[in-house]
Amino acid sequence: MNRHTILKAANALLLAGVLSVTWFAGRAFHRMHVNDPIYPAPGLTEKILLSRYHSALRSGPADTEIYLFSGKEKGGRLLVLGGTHPNEPAGFLAAVLMVENLQVEKGDVWIIPRANRSGFTHNDPQEASPQRFVLTTAKGDRSFRFGSRLTNPVHQWPDPILHINPAGQVLSGSDSRNLNRAYPGKKEGVLTERTAFAIMELIRTEGIDLALDLHEAAPEYPVINAMVFHENSAELAAVALMDLQLQNMDFRLEESPPSLRGLSHREWGDHSEAASILLESANVSHGRLKGKTSASLIVEGRDKNYVRAAARGLLFVPFDEAGIPLKERVARHLAAVRSLTAGLGDMHPDREIILHRFPSPELVREKGAEACLAPPNQR
């Protein structure tokens, strides 16, 4: 074999290697853009896409599913958002559990599990976050994407150095991709602002009475285990809190500061009639003190660093070796949605919403979200 032939063979080998790496990387990249399946309960009335409320989103990365459940009888109108921040899985899962179980007797319920759909297609850089976590149902595994707090830069780029959001607040450039800084949205804005505009249009055109945005935050963050309420819903938040305390679930009540602009609990309430509330649960995988970020950290919520931080009084929630597991965080969201919905009907009988087959917070708290998830590929 002469030198020329050896070189040709080496080149061919190198090319084959490069092509196979590219193929595997491309396949992994493509898979991140495919939605994990959600199996709606038989009570589903209609699956809608967000572009119904702003046609500029049609068929793009932000055109997310909305699940509508309508009762036979007219009543109140509820909107629930999960996945505003796709690295906060308790809110997303609470929304999924509602979609997979709910039957509505009276009123209408809109649920958006992946409010920032683009954010589910990537991870936060330099956080070494896992791409997925798995929950095991009686009939198989359900795997879910663990996404990023922000819209994927593949879909919205470049970030400005400073960003003035649609409510006029000056923010860091990357916050131009943060859905919960983009309200009330901008019709001709960047993708995240258009998404916020579409959600705002849904709230206005459907006459939503109660709009809930489900989040998680680090245990060292002061607004935690909290219900952040717009001043239009102070009484409702207080009524729901009393109900939740009777269920052994305490929440911190925080009034939405009028100077903090662009957030759901502020702008939804300022730009519509909807009672607007944001819920936060405590997630260690979100915090700065955590050890290795792994799928088990997301699901089990146990971390030694946080046990030490709690002993030194540095946290805003109690924290011990048992951690704060996903099942506890999802149960808190579900319980709050249930109590707020009941409170709305108690205060305004014409806005009553009667829910059947609501995923039980008690069952989720004891057995995990998997106890109420549909088995994979069964419907």
Ligand SMILES: [Zn+2]
């Ligand atoms: Zn959040």
